[in-house]
Amino acid sequence: MDIATRVYNHKWKIDPIVRSLIDTDFYKLLMCQSVFRNKPDTTVTFSLINRSTHVPLARLIDEGELREQLDHIRSLSLSRGESTWLRGNTFYGKRQMFRPDFMEWFEGLRLPPYHLERKGDQYELTFEGKWHEVMLWEIPALAVLMELRSRAVINSMGRFELQVLYARAMTKVWEKIERLRGIDGLTIADFGTRRRHSFLWQDWCVQAMHEGLGGKFTGTSNCLIAMHREVEAIGTNAHELPMVYSALADSDAALARAPYDVLSDWHDEHEGNLRIILPDTYGTQGFLDRAPDWLAGWTGIRIDSGDPAKGAEVAINWWQQRGEDPADKRVIFSDGLDVQQIADLHARFSSRTKVSFGWGTLLTNDFRGLVPGDALAPFSLVCKAVAANGRPTVKLSDNPEKAMGPAAEIARYKRVFGVGDQERQAVIV
Amino acid sequence: MDIATRVYNHKWKIDPIVRSLIDTDFYKLLMCQSVFRNKPDTTVTFSLINRSTHVPLARLIDEGELREQLDHIRSLSLSRGESTWLRGNTFYGKRQMFRPDFMEWFEGLRLPPYHLERKGDQYELTFEGKWHEVMLWEIPALAVLMELRSRAVINSMGRFELQVLYARAMTKVWEKIERLRGIDGLTIADFGTRRRHSFLWQDWCVQAMHEGLGGKFTGTSNCLIAMHREVEAIGTNAHELPMVYSALADSDAALARAPYDVLSDWHDEHEGNLRIILPDTYGTQGFLDRAPDWLAGWTGIRIDSGDPAKGAEVAINWWQQRGEDPADKRVIFSDGLDVQQIADLHARFSSRTKVSFGWGTLLTNDFRGLVPGDALAPFSLVCKAVAANGRPTVKLSDNPEKAMGPAAEIARYKRVFGVGDQERQAVIV
Numbered sequence: 001m002d003i004a005t006r007v008y009n010h011k012w013k014i015d016p017i018v019r020s021l022i023d024t025d026f027y028k029l030l031m032c033q034s035v036f037r038n039k040p041d042t043t044v045t046f047s048l049i050n051r052s053t054h055v056p057l058a059r060l061i062d063e064g065e066l067r068e069q070l071d072h073i074r075s076l077s078l079s080r081g082e083s084t085w086l087r088g089n090t091f092y093g094k095r096q097m098f099r100p101d102f103m104e105w106f107e108g109l110r111l112p113p114y115h116l117e118r119k120g121d122q123y124e125l126t127f128e129g130k131w132h133e134v135m136l137w138e139i140p141a142l143a144v145l146m147e148l149r150s151r152a153v154i155n156s157m158g159r160f161e162l163q164v165l166y167a168r169a170m171t172k173v174w175e176k177i178e179r180l181r182g183i184d185g186l187t188i189a190d191f192g193t194r195r196r197h198s199f200l201w202q203d204w205c206v207q208a209m210h211e212g213l214g215g216k217f218t219g220t221s222n223c224l225i226a227m228h229r230e231v232e233a234i235g236t237n238a239h240e241l242p243m244v245y246s247a248l249a250d251s252d253a254a255l256a257r258a259p260y261d262v263l264s265d266w267h268d269e270h271e272g273n274l275r276i277i278l279p280d281t282y283g284t285q286g287f288l289d290r291a292p293d294w295l296a297g298w299t300g301i302r303i304d305s306g307d308p309a310k311g312a313e314v315a316i317n318w319w320q321q322r323g324e325d326p327a328d329k330r331v332i333f334s335d336g337l338d339v340q341q342i343a344d345l346h347a348r349f350s351s352r353t354k355v356s357f358g359w360g361t362l363l364t365n366d367f368r369g370l371v372p373g374d375a376l377a378p379f380s381l382v383c384k385a386v387a388a389n390g391r392p393t394v395k396l397s398d399n400p401e402k403a404m405g406p407a408a409e410i411a412r413y414k415r416v417f418g419v420g421d422q423e424r425q426a427v428i429v
Numbered sequence: 430m431d432i433a434t435r436v437y438n439h440k441w442k443i444d445p446i447v448r449s450l451i452d453t454d455f456y457k458l459l460m461c462q463s464v465f466r467n468k469p470d471t472t473v474t475f476s477l478i479n480r481s482t483h484v485p486l487a488r489l490i491d492e493g494e495l496r497e498q499l500d501h502i503r504s505l506s507l508s509r510g511e512s513t514w515l516r517g518n519t520f521y522g523k524r525q526m527f528r529p530d531f532m533e534w535f536e537g538l539r540l541p542p543y544h545l546e547r548k549g550d551q552y553e554l555t556f557e558g559k560w561h562e563v564m565l566w567e568i569p570a571l572a573v574l575m576e577l578r579s580r581a582v583i584n585s586m587g588r589f590e591l592q593v594l595y596a597r598a599m600t601k602v603w604e605k606i607e608r609l610r611g612i613d614g615l616t617i618a619d620f621g622t623r624r625r626h627s628f629l630w631q632d633w634c635v636q637a638m639h640e641g642l643g644g645k646f647t648g649t650s651n652c653l654i655a656m657h658r659e660v661e662a663i664g665t666n667a668h669e670l671p672m673v674y675s676a677l678a679d680s681d682a683a684l685a686r687a688p689y690d691v692l693s694d695w696h697d698e699h700e701g702n703l704r705i706i707l708p709d710t711y712g713t714q715g716f717l718d719r720a721p722d723w724l725a726g727w728t729g730i731r732i733d734s735g736d737p738a739k740g741a742e743v744a745i746n747w748w749q750q751r752g753e754d755p756a757d758k759r760v761i762f763s764d765g766l767d768v769q770q771i772a773d774l775h776a777r778f779s780s781r782t783k784v785s786f787g788w789g790t791l792l793t794n795d796f797r798g799l800v801p802g803d804a805l806a807p808f809s810l811v812c813k814a815v816a817a818n819g820r821p822t823v824k825l826s827d828n829p830e831k832a833m834g835p836a837a838e839i840a841r842y843k844r845v846f847g848v849g850d851q852e853r854q855a856v857i858v
Contacts, residue, residue: 003629004592011584015439155440163433200432 014065016072017147017199021109022082022223024139025193027235029086029223030274033102034241035132038265044244045387046134048125048141049404051427052379056121057145060152063118069144070114073137078107085227092273111137131244131388138240138383142194145381146365150197153375168370169197173205173363176339177212183346187356188213189234190220191334192364195378202364206231209363218356234358236276236302237266240385243281243395247388252416259287263295275299276332280398282417284311288318296322300330300354306398306425308333308341312349326353334358336427338366380427399425443494445501446576446628450538451511451652453568454622456664458515458652459703462531463670464561467694473673474816475563477554477570478833480856481808485550486574489581492547498573499543502566507536514656521702540566560673560817567669567812571623574810575794579626582804597799598626602634602792605768606641612775616785617642618663619649620763621793624807631793635660638792647785663787665705665731666695669814672710672824676817681845689721696723705761706730709827711846713740717747725751729759729783735827735854737762737770741778755782763787765856767795809856828854 022029035042050057078086083103091097098106112129114137125141127134154162180186190209196202206225209217219232226233242259249255259281267275275298279287284306296319303311312333316326331353333345342357349355367376384404385393394405394413400422403410413419451458464471479486507515512532520526527535541558543566554570556563583591609615619638625631635654638646648661655662671688678684688710696704704727708716713735725748732740741762745755760782762774771786778784796805813833814822823834823842829851832839842848 002592002595003627003633004588004595006629007583007595007627008588008591010444011580151440154436159433159437162437163431166431166433166436198432198436200435204432 014068014072017069017144018073018140019076019199020082020224021076021078021106021111021136022086022227023143023193023199023225024136024223025191025221025235026091026223026226026233027221027237028136028139029098029106030235030270031237031241032106032132032135033098034237034265034269035135036102036105037099037269039131039244039248042131042244042248043129043389044131044134044385046127046137046141046383047386048123048145048381048383050122050379050381052381053122055149055379057149058118058121058123061123061145061148063116063123066123066144066148067116069148070116070141073140073144074111074113077110082224082227083107086223089227089233091233094272109133109136111140114141125383126386131385135240135385139194141383142381143196143199146195146378147198150367150376153371157371165367165370169201169367170204170208172366172370173208174212176363176366177208179339180216180342181213183216183343185350186213186216186342186346187218187354188216188342189218189232189356189358190222190225190363191234191358191360193220193222194383195361195381196364197367197376197378203229205364221358236270236274237262237278239278239281239304239395239397241266242278243393244385244388246282246413247385247391247393252412255413255416256290260292260295263298267294267298273299273330276330277301278304279315280305280311282394282396282413283419283422284314284398286418288314291318293322296324300332302332302334302358304335304397305402306335307423308335308345309348311398312345312353316349316353328354330354330356332356332358334360336361338362396422398422399427401425401427443497443501446498446573447502447569448505448628449511449653450505450507450535450540450565451515451656452572452622452628452654453565453652454620454650454664455520455652455655455662456650456666457565457568458527458535459664459699460666460670461535461561461564462527463666463694463698464564465531465534466528466698468560468673468677471560471673471677472558472818473560473563473814475556475566475570475812476815477552477574477810477812479551479808479810481810482551484578484808486578487547487550487552490552490574490577492545492552495552495573495577496545498577499545499570502569502573503540503542506539511653511656512536515652518656518662520662523701538562538565540569543570554812555815560814564669564814568623570812571810572625572628575624575807576627579796579805582800586800594796594799598630598796599633599637601795601799602637603641605792605795606637608768609645609771610642612645612772614779615642615645615771615775616647616783617645617771618647618661618785618787619651619654619792620663620787620789622649622651623812624790624810625793626796626805626807632658634793650787665699665703666691666707668707668710668733668824668826670695671707672822673814673817675711675842676814676820676822681841684842684845685719688716689724692724692727696727702728702759704728705759707733708744709734709740711823711825711842712848712851713743713827715847717743720747722751725753729761731761731763731787733764733826734831735764736852737764737774738777740827741774741782745778745782757783759783759785761785761787763789765790767791825851827851828856830854830856 086098112133115126117124127137206220219234221235241262245262246258249258301315312331319326361378365378394409515527541562544555546553556566635649648663650664652662670691674691675687678687730744741760748755790807794807821835823838
């Protein structure tokens with residue numbers, strides 16, 4: 001390396017983890033545009049929640065370093081090339097997915113302030129402000145915490161240890177890819193931004209998937225990597241939409257309607273492969289039973305909690321009841337997947353419906369078993385909308401381990417949405 | 430670059446400037462061994478002195494960063510390979526230059542504490558302790574301050590600016606080397622460790638000299654670079670020896686003898702090209718006039734202050750007076766040299782005596798004119814022994830601008846050494 005390059009590289013005060021506002025999930029931008037249009041005046045609080053309390057984030061990660069990383073993110077703004085890519089690209093076959101008024105706002109955006117406080121061995125990290133602004137904190141905040149934790153563990157490792165660590169991790173990912181390559185008709189995308197080991201690692205994984213799976217690899221949820229590696233940006237919508245819409249509801253009747261209002265707004269904006277139902281926020285079965293008929297016309301359903309096979313059966317039954325042919329529909333599995341489960345689900349459902357997979361944490365952060373004490377194993381960190389216009393949000397999901405919200409509100413939501421006993425499933429990632 | 434290497438490189442909390450105890454001048458180690466044997470119980474204070482008060486070091490350099498660098502130096506110890514090189518190498522044609530008892534002590538050495546305090550725009554940086562320990566702070570302390578100042582200036586520069594900066598600096602050094610290449614019989618070494626732009630830059634300059642000058646380049650004063658680049662390590666002794674010996678003298682008579690005692694001790698330890706007189710500490714003319722005859726038998730004289738041509742004439746005359754043939758002797762010029770002066774001095778003296786050059790700051794730090802405000806121009810920073818066993822040291826030199834010590838002591842030394850009016854010369858570096 002020449003002296004000038006080395007001097008330049010060593011000028012960095014920090015090694016920034018997130019270096020772009022589009023180093024985020026594609027669906028965040030889709031939802032952001034929807035919120036920007038439909039709920040521009042909603043105040044929302046996002047909060048970090050470490051479900052894996054055995055990982056003492058505040059002991060592992062220096063508060064000053066965390067602040068430097070978050071401050072760096074606040075210094076970012078959309079670059080010209082990023083803006084051009086968002087404006088000029090085709091997403092899901094559609095040009096001008098992002099409207100000019102949204103793009104203009106996005107080009108001027110800097111992320112709003114954060115609130116950070118150490119509480120024992122954990123950090124309290126919250127973001128409060130306009131929904132469409134604070135929602136863009138979720139992914140970078142998670143990515144920063146995940147990568148700072150990786151760095152904390154890696155910091156005591158030597159040069160050769162590191163080379164072997166990454167050699168092993170690469171081997172592990174590659175062996176998974178080789179298994180997936182054997183599955184005929186597989187359709188799989190990277191959904192691993194939020195809980196990735198590191199940015200560079202996700203970037204490597206995406207390239208490995210691209211080379212190893214060819215056409216079976218449909219793209220990545222990460223916009224920046226999609227742009228750099230010239231692959232598709234993948235994603236639709238997430239729980240935060242029904243959670244916030246529901247929190248805003250003024251009556252039980254309005255609450256019962258809220259999850260459908262979300263999809264009604266979405267219906268107006270998107271078609272085809274972007275019309276994917278995420279039914280589990282307040283229980284899949286009840287949601288589908290009460291769904292208006294136009295929802296049955298949507299392209300597919302994403303299964304993100306509970307027993308995935310059971311969820312897919314429920315979806316298929318529902319389509320059949322509504323006179324739709326499941327063979328024309330798509331089921332997207334995206335909850336804590338690994339290769340064996342992908343193979344099983346594909347074998348079970350691919351002849352009955354279109355199946356695809358959003359592979360997240362166990363693609364981009366499977367460092368299980370690679371260091372002593374499993375200190376690099378992925379863990380369950382989320383960043384969720386916890387309040388909207390001062391009211392708490394609630395999530396029930398199809399797994400009570402993933403439920404969120406005050407107990408009284410959870411009880412009310414269970415009543416309104418007719419959710420009874422649920423089967424518990426361990427949350428790995 | 431692979432992920433493991435990048436992760437490894439970014440683990441460094443700081444970018445250490447001095448990474449080895451032998452990233453220092455060879456003569457420091459020679460003198461250290463001499464002091465270790467002859468004056469092991471002397472307590473000495475070294476102090477940083479910025480003669481270029483227009484360079485506001487404390488405003489340019491962050492105190493925390495300076496402490497980190499100095500602390501890092503305190504964490505260093507001699508590596509096995511460095512020890513092997515010192516023990517096994519041939520220096521000036523001699524094997525086992527460093528005695529086993531000295532090496533054993535050096536292998537166990539960690540540098541003693543420093544005292545750092547900001548005083549206005551400058552730093553007060555002192556080292557107090559056993560002479561043979563604190564003396565090893567001089568070169569790394571200077572190198573750290575010089576390079577932190579370079580970094581401070583470079584910090585605001587862009588990638589292309591930096592590439593062009595180094596392209597220009599390289600061109601400048603190379604053009605000097607091309608001029609020197611044309612001088613028949615030239616003998617020149619790198620003496621630029623203490624006031625180098627940066628370690629990597631000195632390393633580059635040494636390699637450029639090696640390639641560009643071939644046999645005319647006799648080596649470098651920097652032990653670490655000499656080891657890595659497989660060139661000769663060059664150097665003999667410096668002013669600190671007569672300064673400390675003189676401060677220890679209990680009477681005027683002992684003081685008058687002290688500079689010769691230094692060389693007597695040196696005479697017992699070294700021969701050949703290591704017997705180089707440094708005559709200017711208390712005035713060259715008087716020193717030589719009063720010198721014992723055995724000194725005239727030494728191999729050469731180093732001219733380090735005053736008008737260098739005049740100094741060389743004085744030396745040649747002295748040898749002739751003492752019945753020595755100047756053609757068998759060596760004059761080493763080492764005071765603020767640049768190519769024109771090297772060419773002139775070589776032309777004037779090379780037919781009358783052996784001439785060689787120790788090229789320092791204007792080899793390893795000639796960034797003059799390369800950035801606005803000349804903010805990277807070298808400046809006159811020294812780190813000197815200012816007290817020994819509680820008594821102040823004094824240096825007169827052949828240029829009153831380089832004099833050091835309390836006024837009353839300077840007056841006393843001038844009397845004892847018979848030094849009258851001296852010609853002032855601007856100190857550039």
